[in-house]
Amino acid sequence: MAHLKRLAKDIQTMVSDELLSLDIHYWYNEMDMRTGQGLIFGPEDTPYAFCPLVFSVKLPNDYPFASPEVLIMSSDSSTRFHPNLYVGGKVCLSILGTYTGPKWVSTMNIGTVFKSIFSLLNDNPIVNEPGWENHTLANPMARHYAEWVEFNLLKYTVHQYRDYCHKVPTIWSNFKDIFDGPSWKEKWVKIGDKIKRLAERGDKNYVGIPYGMSGTTKWVYLSLEYDAVSLLAVSK
Known part of the structure; x- marks a missing residue:
């Protein structure tokens, strides 16, 4: 008891x-x-x-x-x-x-x-990460890791919200009061502003990112995906 x-x-x-x-x-x-x-x-x-x-x-x-x-x-x-x-x-x-x-x-x-x-x-x-404590963002590896994480987390968030708007069960489903509320709508706008701003840099190819990651950021395409999900969110 x-x-x-x-x-x-x-x-x-x-x-x-x-x-x-x-x-x-x-x-x-x-x-x-x-x-x-x-x-x-x-x-x-x-x-x-x-x-x-x-x-x-x-x-x-x-x-x-x-x-x-x-x-x-x-x-x-x-x-x-x-x-x-x-x-x-x-x-x-x-x-x-x-x-x-x-x-x-x-x-x-x-x-x-x-x-x-x-x-x-x-x-x-x-x-x-142990051994990286003194690496500032002036270090290319540290900066590239941060940029790669940022792009892929934003992309993942856009895709999760798309599924949520389609009423597909997602890991967000238990937080409907939040994702249907005004605070998330404000965050979603800020996410869009961030994607649009970063899209101005253009796409970038990354190799040798920590943890064996590599690939190309596709900001313009992500910006288009964001716009499509925004329309979906309005209509749901």
């Missing part, structure tokens, strides 16, 4: 003013309170700006004495959006037991995990 009370309390922390001010949201499964999803919107002035990242959460039976299992669900199956967020879903955090460093303690909660993830979403994400 004490564990259930603690569980209910921690779920309530996920809708606290502090987390909402960071644009962190949570959905829990009413059939099983130990499972849920977290939603983080990327902070401004980063490659993640305005884009939603969705995570699955599973709390073990001995929570809060053991850490949650948290996996990233937002994936295009090829782009490593962050050094700590693997394509296969792994979230690399010491408090989750997936990296060396400070371990989980029972005074922590689900919100602790999501605030930690949010703090990693900076303008130069490669510095979160």
